[in-house]
Amino acid sequence: MTSKTAVKRSPKTADDAQPDTRPDAPRDAPLDAMMPVPFRIVKRTQELADTFTIELTPASGRGGAFAFRPGQFNMLYAFGVGEVPISISGDPANPKKLIHTIRNVGAVTQAISNMKVGDEIGVRGPFGSAWPVEKAEGSDVLIITGGIGLAPLRPAIDHVLANRGKYGRFVILYGARSPADVLFMEQLTAWRGRLDTYVDVTVDHATRDWAGNVGVVTRLIERANFDAYHAKAFICGPELMMRFTIKELSSRGLKDEDIYVSMERNMKCAIGHCGHCQFGGKFVCKDGPVFPYSSVNALLKVRGL
């Protein structure tokens, strides 16, 4: 009854062009933001029982840098299964390596988990706001996170460490469920070994070989040494953890505008068109995921928003 004419086009057709205004647009950026670009898995590391890291390179073989800012994310597509938003966990100073650390919790992450080196995955991005690493220059920097939340913060940690002289005291506080769930253990140990960085780790449930803290990550805050009036805090974790962390930081004297949180919401498009990630008037995909707490504090207090 309805006679539709399907116009098929290659993504490279000029009149379909949508100018990619991102200053750091990857060389293979598609002309429609909903089109995934094939990337090849060049390395796969099992981090934890349910968490793995993959390193990607454009399948076109042309290489090129995938420039991103710490805290941004990509939509990763497993052929025929679906797409999920995943933060970039690599070093922003080394954009030739596109790295994601993923926890296997659903159908798509399971499909990606099953992929091997050489397999292809679709990538759209980078999307979203970033940790304000430039704005934090001259201040103390606090990284407070738990579980997989360390992955989206690793690019910020890499940046601070690579530009260590530009920052004041550097504090990393991390919580995991158990010692076996401590992500990036080797790196945490290495950072902890530095005399210019304070690292403290806690677990909810210890095993007999655990020599560290037991309890929630917020407990680590009181012991850490920083100047609350000249500090920026970057927080990523479950909303409940972030609420308690903020409470503790506020009581230490940190201002709301110096606290940054990374929000998680359902996302289908990552470009503000699907409506799924709305958080009050914010689109977490494009206004976030990183927000100054001062812009979301009223919203975070309301349940089920």
Next chain:
Amino acid sequence: MGKEGDRVQAAAASVAVIAASEGLDALLKLLQRGGYRTIGPKVRDGAVVLEDVSRADELPLGLIDDQQPGAYRLSQAKTPAYFDFTHGSQSWKRYLFPPKEKLWSAQKTNKGFEVQHDVDAPKYAFIGVRACELNAIAIQDKVFIEGDHVNTSYRERREKALIVALNCRRAGGTCFCASMNAGPKVERGYDLALTELTGKNGHSFLIEAGSEQGEKILAKLDARPATPADLKAAAKAVDQAAQSMGREMPKSARKILSKNLESAHWQDVAKRCLDCANCTLVCPTCFCNTTTDSTSLDGQNAERWRQWDSCFTLDFSYIHGGAIRREGSQRYRQWITHKLASWHEQFGVSGCVGCGRCITWCPVGIDITAEVRALAKGK
């Protein structure tokens, strides 16, 4: 204001004509010869729907509608006119932003896969687009075209579409466009605008051009220039619609909603709301959508489809660990607060145009204007 109004009217008058009602058929033919797929109102299953129309006699001549919360009925009018019903459940959204659309298809290759962009963009001519609808289209333009990223298939359909707008001369029982400043007079964003005239001078249309393309079409119609008396009659008809609005939205809706995120009233609405999502599907501005992926049985071909979604479903806000909006009260709050308050923050306008569809097509007759008033009272 008066002066400005005069100017607009003077400008319009220069490209306004009067055509006999038969001219509607000629207009349809003209558009079809121009390669347009003409879409307009038709009656199906006792309601006005928007479908392909090839001739004027397919239009619902002589029908009017009675719309009330949770109720819709068509009946015969005393005066036979083409457009005296207001609107059915469907809006033009279903053509510019289809309920289901293929975004792309992908084929497995030796090494991986290739992705191909799919665009289905017919050249539409919409017949009888009311002021609320024009405003709704302008709102979806903001969402899909005017932001950082563009929905390219929406843009292509939108750019090709020709709009024959319509000034309402009758308002429905659930209409409140006047209080949303979204009607009933069409102001901009059309190629041609019709005002239906019936009376002692017979059945005719005042047709005004709103674009260069509209002027070209107008020139080809068998019509006479409009007189000041015609313009006056048309203005009177629209004024009549403005005066007969079935409902009214409180002016401070945005403020009322922003201030009442924790109101006890949400529980009250939740007791009535069925979470059926009808309001979001009939809303001409609701744009939320989801994507679904599928593969062929042999696993060689994959597709991604975009389809309408609704914030009333539990899945809508699902993240690992469970849905964010678990309670019906939270989902209704999300919908109405987004529509009337946070939409301003996102797009600089209200997401409501006062068409009243969400009231008519709510199976339990929840009235968006009444809910805002109840929240204001702090019930």
